[in-house]
C-alpha cells in the first residue's frame with residue numbers, strides 16, 4: 271500500500287500560481303510597451319529637434335577663435351563636445367560632411383549606400399549654441415609665426431575669391447592621413463584606395479566594369495581570368511573587410527545574376543607580414559585565415575608588392591621568387607602616411623622638435639611640439655596609439671575638455687587639466703559569410719571571440735556608434751534592403 275505521505279500534494283508556495291504568472295507577464299508586457307512608446311517618443315522628439323535647430327549666438331569679437339581643420343572622426347568628436355559659448359569656431363575642410371569610415375567597405379559592393387554613412391556638417395554645426403562658420407576648402411599652408419592659415423576652394427565650382435588667409439587664436443589640426451604607397455610608381459595611377467567616398471564609388475564602378483567586360487562577346491579565356499581577378503593589397507582590417515564584402519557579393523548576388531562568370535571570379539589578399547590582422551590575437555588570426563580558405567579567398571602572406579602596372583602586379587613571394595599576378599581590380603589598403611599639409615608643417619617646425627616622418631608629434635595635452643596654441647588629433651598625429659577612429663574620437667572629446675579648462679582658467683577659476691588617457695574598447699573586423707572577429711578588453715585581460723554572434727555584435731556596435739538617428743535608420747534600411755532584394759549590380 272502506498273504511504274499516505276506519497277499522496278500529499280507538494281507545498282503550494284513552490285509552484286507559481288497561474289494567476290501570478292499571468293500578472294507578471296502582463297507587467298513585463300506593460301514595461302516593454304512603455305519602453306517602446308518611450309523610444310518612439312524620444313526618436314520623434316530627436317527628429318523634430320534635429321530639423322528645427324534653435325537660434326544661435328553670433329560671432330563674438332571678445333572671444334577667442336578656434337580654427338578647426340577637418341571634418342572627420344577627430345574634428346567632429348571635438349566639435350560635438352566643445353562648448354561654443356566660450357569660443358568662436360571656424361571649420362575648414364574640403365568635405366562638407368562626416369564619413370563613418372568603418373562601414374565604407376560595405377559601400378564598395380552596395381550592401382550599404384554611401385549617403386547612409388555620410389552626415390552633413392551643417393546638421394552638426396547648426397546645433398551648436400554659437401554660429402560655427404564652415405568654409406568648404408583645403409588648408410594649404412599654416413604659418414605658426416603669424417598664426418594664420420591659407421585656404422583654397424578646391425571644388426569644381428569657384429567664386430571670384432577662391433584663396434584667402436584666415437587668422438586663428440587656437441588651431442586644431444585634424445586632417446587625417448594620406449594613403450601609404452611606399453613611393454611605388456603605378457599605385458596612385460592604377461590601384462583604388464579605400465578611404466573616401468569617391469574611392470568606394472570608384473571600386474564599385476570598376477568592379478562591375480570588370481565583370482561586364484569579362485562577359486563581352488568572345489572574350490579570351492586569359493582576359494576573363496584576369497578581369498575577374500580581384501587583388502587586395504594589405505591584410506589589415508580595411509583589406510580584410512573589403513575582401514570579405516567582395517566574397518559576400520559574389521556568393522549572394524553575382525552567382526545569381528552572372529552564373530556563367532561567378533565561378534571564375536577570384537579574390538587574392540596580399541600581405542607582407544606573416545599573417546593578416548596583426549593587431550588581433552593569434553586565435554582570431556587563425557580563425558580569419560581558415561574562414562578565408564573556406565570562402566576560397568587566397569591569402570598570400572610574406573609577399574611584397576614590387577611593381578604595379580595597369581594589368582598586373584609583380585610580387586616577391588614567401589620563397590623570394592618574383593611572380594606576376596594579373597588583375598582586373600586592384601585595391602590598395604596598406605596604411606597611412608602624413609598628408610602634404612602635415613609634412614609642410616613638420617618641416618616648418620623641425621627646429622622645434624618635429625623630427626618624425628610618421629606624423630605630427632604632440633604631447634599628452636595634444637599640443638603640437640614646437641608651436642604655440644596649436645593642437646593635433648587623430649591620424650595626422652603620431653602617437654603610441656593605433657591610427658583608429660576610436661583614438662581620434664577620444665582625443666577630440668578630451669581636447670574639448672582642455673578648451674573648457676582653458677576658458678575656466680581665463681575666467682580666473684582654479685582648473686586643473688589632466689593629460690590624455692586612452693581607453694581601448696576593443697577591435698572588431700568583419701570577415702565574410704556573416705562572421706566577425708572581436709578582441710575585447712575584459713577585466714584586466716582580453717576576450718577573443720569570432721563567429722555569427724560576433725557578427726551581430728559587430729553590427730550593433732557600429733549602429734550604436736553612428737553619429738545620428740538618421741544614419742542608423744538609413745543603414746538598418748540598407749541592410750534590410752540588400753537582404754530582401756539583393757545588392758544592385760548596375761554600373762554607375
Ligand SMILES: Cc1cc2nc3c(=O)[nH]c(=O)nc-3n(C[C@H](O)[C@H](O)[C@H](O)COP(=O)(O)OP(=O)(O)OC[C@H]3O[C@@H](n4cnc5c(N)ncnc54)[C@H](O)[C@@H]3O)c2cc1C
Pocket residue numbers: 339340341342343344345362363364365371372373374375407408409410444445446447464465466507508609611647648649650657658659660661662698
Ligand atoms: C575603410 C576604413 C575602415 C575603418 N574602420 C575602422 C574601424 O572599424 N574602427 C576604427 O577605430 N577605425 C577605423 N578606421 C580608421 C579611422 O577611419 C581613422 O582612424 C579616422 O578616420 C581618423 O580620424 P581623423 O579625424 O584623424 O581623420 P579623418 O576621419 O580621415 O578626417 C580627416 C578630415 O580632414 C579633412 N582634410 C584633409 N586634408 C585637409 C586639409 N588640407 N585642410 C582641411 N581639411 C582637410 C578631410 O576631408 C577629413 O574631413 C577605418 C578607416 C578606413 C579607411
